[in-house]
Amino acid sequence: MIEVRGVTKKFGKTVSLDNVSIDFKKDDAVALMGANGAGKTTLIRLILGYYHPNAGTISINGMDPVKERVDILKHVSFVPQLPPPIKLSLDELIQYICSSSGVKKERIFHYANEMELDLKPNLGKSFFKLSGGMKQKLLIAISLAKESEIMIYDEPTANLDPKARDNFYRLLKEHEENKIALFVTHRLDEIKEIVNRQIYMDLGTIVSDECV
Ligand SMILES: Nc1ncnc2c1ncn2[C@@H]1O[C@H](COP(=O)(O)OP(=O)(O)OP(=O)(O)O)[C@@H](O)[C@H]1O
Ligand SMILES: [Mg+2]
Structure with a gap:
């Protein structure tokens, strides 16, 4: 479903x-790991069509993420x-998401x-003014509500308290089937149980890729 070929x-x-x-x-649940600056976020942004590659090609369900970005993003939770x-x-924000992506x-x-x-008492508040963890919780809730074929999380638990992390992983377990799930993480121990593939990057390359 996602093919990355010779991308620089x-x-x-x-x-x-x-x-x-x-x-x-489909059914890949991937932990994408590697030191700060290894290129993890860059790879994800290329897959999402935020950047043009200098060389190589990327295809998502046969589509080009830059040229067909709007169509592709319909299938992606990020x-x-x-x-x-x-x-x-x-x-x-919630109204906008509901009307733009159904x-x-x-x-x-x-x-x-x-x-x-607890959304109700906060509905009038600007997203900007939520605490770091509250923002993350809302973005996670939206990503799960969207029911996408491709789910991409770039260090989503960094601001979450331990209870919220547990909730997040519990919900993910219920959502993994028939999907591609990519998790950028520095904490493999947290996510080990829900991934079936572990990839390490270093200096812009993939140094190991193992099914577990
Ligand atoms: N928009 C940008 N402009 C300039 N340099 C960038 C940009 N995005 C990434 N880089 C550079 O590319 C390299 C890889 O960055 P990237 O954000 O992909 O790393 P990462 O693996 O996600 O690291 P981290 O674990 O810190 O999030 C770094 O040297 C970074 O400075
Ligand atoms: Mg990053």
């Missing part, structure tokens, strides 16, 4: 990805490493509740 991405003189080839298929600086109130509002409330985020 440079920023000035920095080679962030160096001739990377990798496939992700929680970024850093929450975006959204000024909308939670109410406005997600049911009740489902967002359901998963927010499962993540122990």
Whole structure:
């Protein structure tokens, strides 16, 4: 479903990805690991069509992530490493997501509740003003509510308290079937039980890729 072929991405003189080839298929639940600066987020941004590769190709269900970005993003749930600086109130944000991607509002409330985020008293608050963990919980709730074929999480638990982490992994377990799930993580021990593939990156290359 996701095919990355000989992809290189440079920023000035920095080679962030160096001739990377990798496939992700249905039912892959992947822990993507590696030191800071290894190129994990860059790989994910390329898959999401945020960047043009300098060389190589990427295809998602046969589509080009840059040229067919809008179509592809319909099939993808993504929680970024850093929450975006959204000024909308939670109410406005949820309305916007529901109308633009057909997600049911009740489902967002359901998963927010499962993540122990009480949305109702916060609906008038700007997303920007939520605590780091609350932002992350809401983004996770939206990602689960969307029911996508491809789920991508870039260090989603960094701001979560231990209870929220447990809730997140419990919910993911219920969602993994028939999907591609990619988790960027520095904590393999947390995620070990829900992944079936472990990939390590270093200096813009894939140094190991094991099914477990
Ligand atoms: N938009 C950008 N502009 C310039 N350089 C960038 C950009 N994005 C990434 N880089 C560089 O590419 C390299 C890889 O960065 P990347 O964010 O992919 O690492 P990472 O593996 O996600 O690291 P971390 O674990 O710290 O999140 C780094 O040297 C980084 O400075
Ligand atoms: Mg990163």
